[in-house]
Amino acid sequence: MSTDRSGTAAVPRALRGMAAVVLDTDGVITDSARVHAAAWKTAFDGFLHDRGPGEQRPFDVRDDYLRYVDGKSRLDGAAAFLRARGLRPTDAEIQSVAARKERLFTEHLRAEGVDAYPGTVRLLRTLRAAGIPLAAASASRHAGELLEQAGVRDLFDTLVDGTEAARLHLPGKPDPALFLEATRRLGVPADRAAVIEDALAGVEAGRRGGFGLVVGVDRADSPDTRAALLKHGADLVVADLAELLVSED
Template identity: 55%
Template sequence: MTGPSAVVFDTDGVLLDSAPLHAAAWKTAFDGCLDSWAQTGSGSRRPPFDADGEYRELLDGKPRYDGALAWLSVRAVDLPPGAPGDPPGCGTVWAVAARKEQAFNRMLDTGAVQAFADVAPALRVLRTQGVRCAAASASRHARPLLEAAGLLNLFDTVVDGTDAARLGLAGKPDPALFLEASARLGVEPQDAAVVEDALAGVDAGRRGGFRLVVGIDRAGNPDAANALVERGADVVAADLLAAVEMVCGARP
């Protein structure tokens, strides 16, 4: 049996060092609403957003609305859905999601998101092995950020949040985003690998029937690595070069 002939990479936290910005933007969005929610009857003022554990468990890798709804549900904050055009605020789920987007855009204005140093070398190794590569992300920022980091030309295709909205692709842990990427590569899921750092992402890779699901734990956190395995990762790598070795090692 041959190994994967294509790899679908998550973007935030795998290719780009943008996960801390997303977590910080969510913290700005949620913590800024705590007093408002308490005053309007959504309960007493709750603890601040946990930009580590709560971000990783509830938000990482998900579309903005899905992530906002997941956190609000866990925190028992009952808000109406609202509409995608809601301005940033605290009164609807879409408004909270817009508040996060506003905070994230402000952070981007202060400096570019950097690619991890191991990304370009790892992608070049795959190219020499004849492995096709795709980047996939629920974020509408993914394509321009990859271009700004000088990585866009190293991928055969990119599926981002704009594509997901246009095609009506469900967010992770639904595998739709990854399945679209593998379809664009002309490869069946059982002949492809997924590389992810998010719990929802490895779950999506497993649900999609991908040959190999590689979790990334750059922080070297045993608990985080175990959680990735529990949610669907076949193996966990410390960085992208190690992940690529695992993919190439599965080849004849």
């Protein structure tokens, strides 16, 4: 970790000028995005098969996950994907698919847990040492549990999760309400805060919210995904948050 001349930790170059940083949870802080995607695949593919074997292509854990469900609430994600397949699901069907996905995800979480990405932990510790307030913001009701399991909950000054979003009646991404609530709690205006997201809906929310910097995370390091994140509002895209620490001086 580099320090400035006063002996305090230096803020990474890309984040200089930012008075706070807000991070999404799944796929940014913890490796839980892959678990979410796998649970969605089982739930969606089962539903599509029941509607008519062979009539619908299966759920793609990368492209469909990123495009339709990543960063959204379970009900919004289920509805978006099924409607994108040309279906007209009832509210009961949407709730059923979302509930099955929730059961599958919870079973995996309880059995195996999740880890935090080492590069993200390094960045978080650097920012905390530099005195930068940090918030985690996620549509998932499991966000707090995920952060606790990964051993990083204490690195954040505040958490706005799916339970809080429901309590406060916050609209889901790409609406920026979740992120704006996080910066409100930190006491920092959006234009002086950075958002770090891996979801298209999330980077779009950061852009709509007028945040000073929107960082996209593409774990697959795919040119197509990078282009999509930039198109939806990311100022820069990295494959791992450790990349932000490479040029600190």
